[in-house]
Amino acid sequence: MLLGFLLLIFLIAFPALVVAVVAFTRIPGDDCALNVTTPVTQTAHAIHWDYSPEHGPEHWASLTPDYATCGSGKLQSPINLRTSVGPKYELGRTLKNISMNNFQDVSTLVKNSFSNLVTVVHNGHTVQTSGVKGYFQYDSTWFELLQFHFHTPSEHQLDDNLQQAEIHFVHKSQSNNYLVIGVFVETADENPEYFKELLADFPKSEEEAAAIVHFNYTQLLQDVVGDNANYWMYSGSFTTPNCQEGVTWIVMNKKVKMTAKDIGALRNAMGKNNRPIQPLNERTVHMKSLPI
Ligand SMILES: [Zn+2]
Numbered sequence: 353m354l355l356g357f358l359l360l361i362f363l364i365a366f367p368a369l370v371v372a373v374v375a376f377t378r379i380p381g382d383d384c385a386l387n388v389t390t391p392v393t394q395t396a397h398a399i400h401w402d403y404s405p406e407h408g409p410e411h412w413a414s415l416t417p418d419y420a421t422c423g424s425g426k427l428q429s430p431i432n433l434r435t436s437v438g439p440k441y442e443l444g445r446t447l448k449n450i451s452m453n454n455f456q457d458v459s460t461l462v463k464n465s466f467s468n469l470v471t472v473v474h475n476g477h478t479v480q481t482s483g484v485k486g487y488f489q490y491d492s493t494w495f496e497l498l499q500f501h502f503h504t505p506s507e508h509q510l511d512d513n514l515q516q517a518e519i520h521f522v523h524k525s526q527s528n529n530y531l532v533i534g535v536f537v538e539t540a541d542e543n544p545e546y547f548k549e550l551l552a553d554f555p556k557s558e559e560e561a562a563a564i565v566h567f568n569y570t571q572l573l574q575d576v577v578g579d580n581a582n583y584w585m586y587s588g589s590f591t592t593p594n595c596q597e598g599v600t601w602i603v604m605n606k607k608v609k610m611t612a613k614d615i616g617a618l619r620n621a622m623g624k625n626n627r628p629i630q631p632l633n634e635r636t637v638h639m640k641s642l643p644i
Pocket of ligand 1: 501503520591
């Protein structure tokens with residue numbers, strides 16, 4: 353009787369365990385969505401991809417069937433964004449307001465937790481920061497900030513122009529929906545306070561050890577979001593293999609500032625890591641308000 357009961361428990365628990373392990377180790381979007389605290393599997397790095405002529409964006413789809421969406425997908429990112437309305441670029445009158453109220457920076461709620469210390473790694477594709485403890489509410493769903501990382505130059509374009517750099521804040525909901533907030537970088541004479549340590553200490557190559565730095569997420573949000581952010585919203589994908597679709601993209605109108613020297617330092621460390629823009633196909637890009 354007891355043996356039968358234990359067998360029953362095992363039969364129920366084992367598939368659940370397998371599903372949990374598989375779900376935890378196979379992270380869609382790989383590095384673009386990868387949190388350094390997430391276990392990295394053999395498969396995640398077995399297929400080498402990069403931005404070179406040999407293994408670059410033109411070849412991603414043919415490197416492995418796992419990356420087929422990079423070639424066949426119809427909802428791919430990045431795209432060109434426009435500052436005026438026109439065909440496929442519409443004012444989204446029903447788009448939600450985004451203000452500081454939509455964000456929770458948990459590190460500021462926990463005193464003496466040292467939780468404003470974040471980890472910065474160079475993963476071979478980008479410079480990536482994790483451990484921010486941020487949450488974002490959009491359309492009544494809360495998304496957890498997994499990590500943010502840099503692209504030089506930008507991936508999205510503004511009126512057909514690449515920007516100096518772009519930061520991607522990769523979020524995931526409890527039901528595994530991804531939402532990425534894109535923020536463009538523009539040059540300035542001085543770095544904002546919240547970026548000073550990160551830009552001074554980030555690992556310059558994949559071989560360099562992770563850096564632990566102070567980072568004030570709330571201050572960055574105050575710069576980018578403020579009382580009522582203007583933004584673009586569209587349905588897209590991860591911009592790195594496996595190019596998984598179903599990603600909600602929100603690209604902010606306000607840019608963050610960084611010195612030309614440090615944008616150059618990021619570019620030296622990462623190389624040119626921007627995927628070319630992808631066709632819009634049947635999609636519409638929504639703008640919160642004009643002028644954007
Ligand atoms: Zn990215």
